[in-house]
Amino acid sequence: MNSILLKNGRVVTADSDAVCDILIEGETIVSIGRNLSAEGAQVIDCTGKLIMPGGIDPHVHLEMPFMGTFSSDTYETGTRAALHGGTTTVIDFILQKQGNSLRSAFEEWSGRATGNAVGDYSFHMAVTDFNPGTKEEIKDMVAEGITSFKTFMAYKGALMIDDAQMVGLMQEVKKHGGLVTAHATNGDMIDTLIAQHRAQGKLTPLYHYLSQPEVTEAEASGRFADIANYTGVQAYIVHLTCEGALNQVRRATERNQRVLVETCIQYLVLDASLYEDEANGAKYVMSPPLREKKDQATLWAGINQGLVNVVGTDHCPFMWEQKLMGKDDFSKIPNGHPAIEHRLELLFSEGVNTGRITPQKFVAVTSTNAAKIFGLFPRKGTISIGADADLLILDPEKKHTISADTHHMNVDYSAYEGWELTGKIETVLLRGKVAVDAGETKIAKGYGQFIKRGKTAF
Amino acid sequence: MNSILLKNGRVVTADSDAVCDILIEGETIVSIGRNLSAEGAQVIDCTGKLIMPGGIDPHVHLEMPFMGTFSSDTYETGTRAALHGGTTTVIDFILQKQGNSLRSAFEEWSGRATGNAVGDYSFHMAVTDFNPGTKEEIKDMVAEGITSFKTFMAYKGALMIDDAQMVGLMQEVKKHGGLVTAHATNGDMIDTLIAQHRAQGKLTPLYHYLSQPEVTEAEASGRFADIANYTGVQAYIVHLTCEGALNQVRRATERNQRVLVETCIQYLVLDASLYEDEANGAKYVMSPPLREKKDQATLWAGINQGLVNVVGTDHCPFMWEQKLMGKDDFSKIPNGHPAIEHRLELLFSEGVNTGRITPQKFVAVTSTNAAKIFGLFPRKGTISIGADADLLILDPEKKHTISADTHHMNVDYSAYEGWELTGKIETVLLRGKVAVDAGETKIAKGYGQFIKRGKTAF
Amino acid sequence: MNSILLKNGRVVTADSDAVCDILIEGETIVSIGRNLSAEGAQVIDCTGKLIMPGGIDPHVHLEMPFMGTFSSDTYETGTRAALHGGTTTVIDFILQKQGNSLRSAFEEWSGRATGNAVGDYSFHMAVTDFNPGTKEEIKDMVAEGITSFKTFMAYKGALMIDDAQMVGLMQEVKKHGGLVTAHATNGDMIDTLIAQHRAQGKLTPLYHYLSQPEVTEAEASGRFADIANYTGVQAYIVHLTCEGALNQVRRATERNQRVLVETCIQYLVLDASLYEDEANGAKYVMSPPLREKKDQATLWAGINQGLVNVVGTDHCPFMWEQKLMGKDDFSKIPNGHPAIEHRLELLFSEGVNTGRITPQKFVAVTSTNAAKIFGLFPRKGTISIGADADLLILDPEKKHTISADTHHMNVDYSAYEGWELTGKIETVLLRGKVAVDAGETKIAKGYGQFIKRGKTAF
Amino acid sequence: MNSILLKNGRVVTADSDAVCDILIEGETIVSIGRNLSAEGAQVIDCTGKLIMPGGIDPHVHLEMPFMGTFSSDTYETGTRAALHGGTTTVIDFILQKQGNSLRSAFEEWSGRATGNAVGDYSFHMAVTDFNPGTKEEIKDMVAEGITSFKTFMAYKGALMIDDAQMVGLMQEVKKHGGLVTAHATNGDMIDTLIAQHRAQGKLTPLYHYLSQPEVTEAEASGRFADIANYTGVQAYIVHLTCEGALNQVRRATERNQRVLVETCIQYLVLDASLYEDEANGAKYVMSPPLREKKDQATLWAGINQGLVNVVGTDHCPFMWEQKLMGKDDFSKIPNGHPAIEHRLELLFSEGVNTGRITPQKFVAVTSTNAAKIFGLFPRKGTISIGADADLLILDPEKKHTISADTHHMNVDYSAYEGWELTGKIETVLLRGKVAVDAGETKIAKGYGQFIKRGKTAF
Ligand SMILES: [Zn+2]
Ligand SMILES: [Zn+2]
Ligand SMILES: [Zn+2]
Ligand SMILES: [Zn+2]
Ligand SMILES: [Zn+2]
Ligand SMILES: [Zn+2]
């Protein structure tokens, strides 16, 4: 059995901070201590480096079918890029096709992922058609290790379920101990605003933004929390972006409800002024859209208040040519933005280095909380004995610049082109193997495994 | 150097859960792993047991001067009892005497504690008279490792500062990176209600409760948060008991403020119906008083919402004879309740065993969060390399019964007499020494050290 | 021209209270004063009586088409019964048929009403299908004097519009200075709960109540307010029943929005315990259902807070035989409850006589506010010169008992059978004619006119 | 008996709007109607004019003792200026001297007012020292027709009572059916901020503003509401200026509490940018200070929401020379601003003419609501039979310019110098006498009477 010994790193987890060694045997961590030695082990000197749990990105869309094509990162390219950025596990979304079963969607998604992933992965199940048949399948999916069920409150006719389905789904998921998550925006309102803008010839990317005003997210977030509270199910809002939406979560606390919240890295560091650049605005067309400075402030505060629990990416990349499908009409721009590779370094540079959050909080929102919420804990999300040796080694002083020329995602532009960050992830281990080192991938496609998940323990 | 090897325990921290061994050398943890061995080490078999960080109780009053006498636990008896209950560090309150300096109070308190404590301890400084002189002393106290400053919004003429002093104190503490905490009740309102009840001959313990209605705490909590928000200082509310008060904290989140919250174990498990027993009500005379069932529900929810960060005790014991000073007048009953020894076992039995909170959350609210908030982290509050080997070993199945006959606090009654709990703390280590084992104290008075604290990193 | 002189009444309006005379010539009030005389005038001695503006009930359903039949009061019987209870003007709801035009519905409703009403009436237009065609008709309806547009957030497939239509409708109505009102309950959630109860064989009237829990109304009220705030239209919630819903309105005030609120008399004086009577529960099957005591407290408080502006009835009577359509299945019980005749006397007896509201507030919520909100002011809703002489004369001391045997509504049971009230409306004038006196109707069908309405001035 | 006949005016009250005549005999209105005639009556042609109830200003300080001098308007000059501006009744504040009785203060104030007032007046009693003696006097004051009790939460050592006194006072006032009002700002916080600014040499008027940040008012408003809610007394906040404070009132509605709110005209039309003018800033030194544009928006919205009930002035004029006492130190500038004469014309021009509020709302907030709240209704605050003939006649088109050269207040500058308003009050009647006409005072000092007040009926 191969063994690796990390020496003299500053080991940072959500609740510890210590300079020490870590010994890995096979896929797992077997010792943490001072002056560890292990015959035959590969030794990696981590002096001056931070060792942290590998990131968990619970919100990615790889090879997602879209208008006859796919989001541009495959399970291979996407999980590889994730590893380059320190993210060792991703959770992708299976999208049930309305009219079909959950099982068939699971099989379709598994078919694309199996044997192709470099990093570990799991699935959420997006229930887009809740009916007596799919109701029966909920427990089956839980048995398959898919314990979180995604709902879309937007995209009517394709992905959206209405509140009639929502209440039924929540009741069923609660019965089986699962979690319900939501893309919480009022799709109906948005559809009207899009149609109005198009009818008025307002077709630039700016109108993507103006078609999804804060209220569309705040309203749906409140509604989702209301229905969840009625059913008693544990609720989780994906990609929450704004003050209005977080305030709904805050107010829900007054009735003793806990609504879990994920934001995404872009909402913390980018803002809606980018839509004013007509030429490049398409790069930032995602849903919900980027928001205002005041919303960034809300999200950073939310992290420290313990109310924003997870920072993901909603990684959903499209090539510039794909983006150009909407060059004359914002509503035809494929929604999504590539970030799977940069989440951790962006958050470290903008969050930890600026003093906005502690290193412990950094680990909590990039890894540990997601592990606990999505039933991966304590196998993942922490550095402890018997846990998967999913680790990143970060040089906190090293400056580097983001560019499409150097990133590993399969997309031909970067949303952060030219950004200089402080703090570089240099080496990444996945289940005991060096997966990435000094910019090179050390493991092959197929190394990544499907991880069955258990229930929320947060 | 002595060494201890804990074998095969289930090591639970705020972010891990693993069966493994822990090796201690001298005062600190040096290795965590599987199949550890250490020549000459004392081996403790922990099979089937939980090993968790020693508890930190940030709210105790030992040997507190009171009406010519003292609270009945000395630094010796109090910290020893704490150790029996798994609490390895306590933070006591120095009470500045109005008119005198902070320094003189520090010296007085240090005088009582030094050489007498069995367990480790630190101090908060209660600033009861903020003036140009004490303003100058804030930075000195920070230099002494006293980084948290307590305020009383009640007890006019003895401990209370008014809002004029509050705003000045907060500004000064912020300047030096400290934390301001508050006993947040509207003392003026309470004084009137007490006087009215006494004038009406309403003298039983029930009127202690009725003199401190929920609004007195909710109002002051909101006011404290308001002033803190204005100054930008990090605020912490001690012994928060009720829905009205927590709702103030929840609403403060809407302006992006974070107010840290401590509740105490008794508010989670006892309620105000106890005041109806005229003979025994004095045992529960504390301030704030016990509340209603709905408030218990709020506090448990608050823990899981991440808004109630710490569970302390406000341990302030008095002998029954001392309590009897108020047998004819509730306002003369010394306020306080003995709990330093039972906090962890009560919370484990009522919280973890009932499924209300996870074991990780248990550790967070009994130890880790307090360590981070009060500048003891990562030396204390966690199980990691180089950290103080402050550990408790708990048998999660073992049933036991609380009684004044068997407890170690220097007080002749128990507020929990006859309660049967599941989960017994059997062995406790403090800085690498077995402090308590099988009901016996293994270390002597004087072992406990004063711990200098740094700044909040939460 | 006929003239009537009311002598020595206590004239109470929303902002006055004076003992004096009122002289009416033709249809209007021409003098208010002391010691008025008028040759040839019919003199009515009002000594000891209150004279108040005739009630305006802005929420009634007369001869409403329903499952091949109609609500049991025609324009004749309904407006006559209204007059007996002091209500001189009602506003009925035209229900657009999905797929058809607003105009055709207007014509259908006008066809039923024209020539048949005893009392005055107007129409709201319920837009159940907002599309490019009906969008064009909004301004036409405003021109016809129909300035308020009703929306249903429930009854999918029949009356409900989705949020896509809602936002468009609000924008169009705002453009023309109109008002948007809503039946604000989450119909989708309710549909699921009904289906579940039916599937479980839970078929008694109690399950009507349990299928529309408070959250279904609170959620929709908040959503309606949110969308209205986005569009800037003046919003009005009909038949608001509960704390959860009013709290949404209260919270909306924090963003400087005003949402107007109507409750109905039954929600102030009846509660959900009536559903436990299986035999009679059907009498109280209405939507939203009756609520709890705490909700009554909220509504009374809301009136005095100025946040509940109108007390209507949602009068929609069905004969007991019609109600029996649902004797084996609550979901088949025609929804609605007869109250058009008793609104004022119930509110006077339960509100003014108990001291809960002032007589001025009574007038405001039964008449003046509705007149201002719905564009009838100052022609109606007040006692002033030139205003329609729509007046009621009430003996504040007189006790009487409600019974189906004596009421004038065309329905064979009373929801208030046997209730003894204090305060009897003895004489009612409509546009200068004695319409009701001593229990007798003095005017004939066809006297009632369609009243064109202007814009909100509140 | 003299009689006056107002012909063809547009009579506007809070709930009516009609072109008609008003006949006055002696002091009261005896007829309202069309084509009225009265032999011997003085006829005033009101064609094209608005006739509205004389204004009631419930917040003025005339001849208020201050640092050895007095506010510059006497009862004569102040009530005369009020009349010129259409305000026929003012309510002044008696300030109890700490240590002395309420009775002695009442006598002192009565001594200054009796025989000197031109317009009608009443008194609030400011209880600055609540003790067993003054407690006994509450019922006596109610018997004297002083039913509202003012509290100061600021000005420690002079006017402020603490919360211990507040709760006792509220309980006593509630017992006697009175109303408690508050200057709701946190005086302690303000005292600290003033002292800090002075210590730092920050002495210009801008620092007056910065010493009373929004939180000082929001906090105290919430505290006042909290204590009032506990006692059940009817509460009224004077001169509320800001969003933070109104939000406290809005949130209090959620517990079914009603807190009545007065703002003052200056807070609606002026803002804090005026403090940047060092030379003239002293003119705007009042407490609370002027606020921001967002606060103006809140107040206008609050009026239409029914939550801001009254627009007063807090008229407290000082000559420029008096203001200059603070030319080198903002804290020595006498607080106050002259507005008694301009309240109605400013609100009409800025509120009614701009469409922000209806003419009915104008009457409600300038007259009717105050009459109801302060127990003057229906004698004052309305135009009805038997009511005092307190009327103003306003030309809604007429433009005029405010200037110290032409105003009638005894103060040598105007806070609105050069403002051009649309809408001029041309004639004012007080109890049936023409008091002001075409800029001339027609009644003499001594005509104004002390008006005993009853209880709130709102
Ligand atoms: Zn999404
Ligand atoms: Zn997504
Ligand atoms: Zn305390
Ligand atoms: Zn304490
Ligand atoms: Zn309805
Ligand atoms: Zn209806």
Ligand SMILES: [Zn+2]
């Ligand atoms: Zn004031």
Ligand SMILES: [Zn+2]
């Ligand atoms: Zn004042």
